[in-house]
Amino acid sequence: MRRMTARPANAHQARLLKLLRDGGPHSRAQLGDRVDLSRSKLAVEVDRLLETGLVVADGLAASRGGRRSHNIRLAPQLRFLGVDIGATSIDVAVTNAELEILGHINQPMDVRDGPVAVFEQVLSMAAKLRASGLAEGFDGAGIGVPGPVRFPEGVPVAPPIMPGWDGFPVREALSQELGCPVMVDNDVNLMAMGEQHAGVARSVGDFLCVKIGTGIGCGIVAGGEVHRGTTGSAGDIGHILAVPDGRPCACGNRGCLEAHFSGAALARDAKEAAQQGLSVELASRLETNGTLTAVDVAAAAAAGDATALDLIREGGNRTGQVIAGLVSFFNPGLVVIGGGVTGLGHTLLAAIRTQVYRQSLPLATGNLPIVLGELGPTAGVIGAARLISDHLFSPA
Amino acid sequence: MRRMTARPANAHQARLLKLLRDGGPHSRAQLGDRVDLSRSKLAVEVDRLLETGLVVADGLAASRGGRRSHNIRLAPQLRFLGVDIGATSIDVAVTNAELEILGHINQPMDVRDGPVAVFEQVLSMAAKLRASGLAEGFDGAGIGVPGPVRFPEGVPVAPPIMPGWDGFPVREALSQELGCPVMVDNDVNLMAMGEQHAGVARSVGDFLCVKIGTGIGCGIVAGGEVHRGTTGSAGDIGHILAVPDGRPCACGNRGCLEAHFSGAALARDAKEAAQQGLSVELASRLETNGTLTAVDVAAAAAAGDATALDLIREGGNRTGQVIAGLVSFFNPGLVVIGGGVTGLGHTLLAAIRTQVYRQSLPLATGNLPIVLGELGPTAGVIGAARLISDHLFSPA
DNA sequence: GCTTCTTTGTCCTGTGAGTGGAGAAAGTTG
DNA sequence: CAACTTTCTCCACTCACAGGACAAAGAAGC
Structure with a gap:
């Protein structure tokens, strides 16, 4: 089968395609309400898109008191x-x-x-x-x-x-x-x-998306566009100094955020705690699985294990301190926390929130939601x- | 006298005005080389701008082997x-x-x-x-x-x-x-x-401009545009945590960057040092002026005073640590240091550079100039x- | 001084983008 | 079946713009 060969010929067509992508099927009249083009010009562009096969007209929508409209939608076979x-x-x-x-x-x-x-x-x-x-x-x-x-x-x-x-x-x-x-x-x-596109950050122009997985990183959206930086390394916050003279990091420095909190760091700390006999819960899990991951810590915390909760809280505090600085600097309208460790849930989020709300200025945090990502993996x-x-x- | 009343009527005219502003007078032919418009269309827009009085044609340029060109420039009486x-x-x-x-x-x-x-x-x-x-x-x-x-x-x-x-x-x-x-x-x-516009950051798309004066702040330019944040407080880095459990800050927290380094903090620290008899140089200046400012510290440092140099170095280190984090996060192509304390000159800059180059990842710092502003006040x-x-x- | 070449600027016409109105098509409501 | 709505199409007119022809003005060579 032949795949998509055409591309939009102009900015109008591009606009229409994105509208159909983000808002689903529209009638010509509905499209007209959203693109600031005359109905005639709109019809021309829609017809051209139909010709290219990028969009199709399938079926009639229910009447809203007058002539029924055609459903215009993106070609259903596109993948x-x-x-x-x-x-x-x-x-x-x-x-x-x-x-x-x-x-x-x-x-x-x-x-x-x-x-x-x-x-x-x-x-x-x-x-x-x-x-x-x-x-x-x-x-x-x-x-x-x-x-x-x-x-x-x-x-x-x-x-x-x-x-x-x-x-x-x-x-x-x-x-x-x-x-x-x-x-x-x-x-x-x-x-x-x-x-x-589809999660908590719809219709937010400036936001940060902190992903805590094996490592830790941050997506930066400014004015609706991803900011990638001069060499593509923007958002690499894992090696920001979190603890002066702290733990050694793979990068060669000491005290990097990632060395103190991340999926890998959490697993390491949990193992240490288990071996030191600080937590029966974690020790038994280490016994059964032979190793520990962030998932084990989350389960232990859910079971009320104090050591696990402490580890999460401590990590959340570290992360929150760094995020507080970024919030002061960037003044986002939303902070999203995502990645593998979101399983740590509310305990983590609460620690992060506490730090950010305490350390950043009221003007920057006054109306700043800090939430977990909605889409998970x-x-x-x-x-x-x-x-x-x-x-x-x-x-x- | 009547002031500027007209505004550009379209994007072409706006483009031309900015070209004339940033590049000085041009001939029509030179403008044509830079705006991707046909000579005819260009002539129409230039004529319209001449009619509005926003630009004027004065005199002929020297010939470059053919017909002499008219100088088109922005109206000279604009202020x-x-x-x-x-x-x-x-x-x-x-x-x-x-x-x-x-x-x-x-x-x-x-x-x-x-x-x-x-x-x-x-x-x-x-x-x-x-x-x-x-x-x-x-x-x-x-x-x-x-x-x-x-x-x-x-x-x-x-x-x-x-x-x-x-x-x-x-x-x-x-x-x-x-x-x-x-x-x-x-x-x-x-x-x-x-x-x-006119200084070290010409033709740099993403850069940070750290201003250290009475307080400390940071201008953020991303993709050539100033990033102001959701509530207009972006760049407010003075209250980022620089020293855990450090000095109390006017904002109510402890250890804010601004509490440890800024024009005001430097003056305070210099006064303390003078009163504790740590520096003859500073003490004598305090004696004569009744108070101390960043200018005095700069002068003392220039005279080789060890205490003044230490204060500057220490402040530069603190500032550099914070900037290092921002560099990791934002990945700028240039960092400009400006504001009142630029008088502290190379000592300050060296300390900042040391911290940034040491703490940020090579990819972000590999080709990152950190320089003093060119325009001063x-x-x-x-x-x-x-x-x-x-x-x-x-x-x- | 004259011719030739170069550069700058103007004019004119053709094309295509885009608007807005008229009206056809296809409904609903009473 | 008439009156009203909504959707969509068609057509004529306007304007933006490109591109070529050409005029203006000067330089360089003979």
């Missing part, structure tokens, strides 16, 4: 692939053109196995989704990697936690394999875009689909 | 007023439409005297400049105040160091008095715009003129 490569697992999902997830699979994997192995995995997951009948092919793919990316070229640069990926032409390679356009970004930026893949659709739904 | 209200002094300047400073005066003044007294002062300074023959009137004015501003309305909000200004309609009041359009912004943002007033000219040179 985007969203890929979210984490430090320890891979998420792959298929969406339609409205970025609704049609199928989603997750598999554990270590990025440090290198790009070749990871690519093989991603391709086999994509093939699985295709084989299940959800897609005959992909019109575009977005992919997130856990490190800085030179965005225009789609190439990871100097990624600390994924050696072997430096300079690997992710965009080009994946595009070749899948036979469709590909865009690459940092996983944290994609999570932010996901929450912006789907934020990344939705963001990835959004990334490529933003690209494809822009004039060539 | 902008740039006002920079600091915590302890006021700068007022007149510029032409190319934002060149024609006259500049500075007077000491305490913002805490309140808006009415400060306004009187500003108006008398403006009158003085007008009386000196530099301007017959003003076509627009930009004004910076040392606190957060609700930008669209031009009203200060909850300004910590300028009680009495909260909610004062600066824009409206000044516009009434001067009889011209006025735009209001935070003084730090204007400094950033000044350095962007004129950055603010140039930025103010730029602010209003950006407004007036945009389609109405």
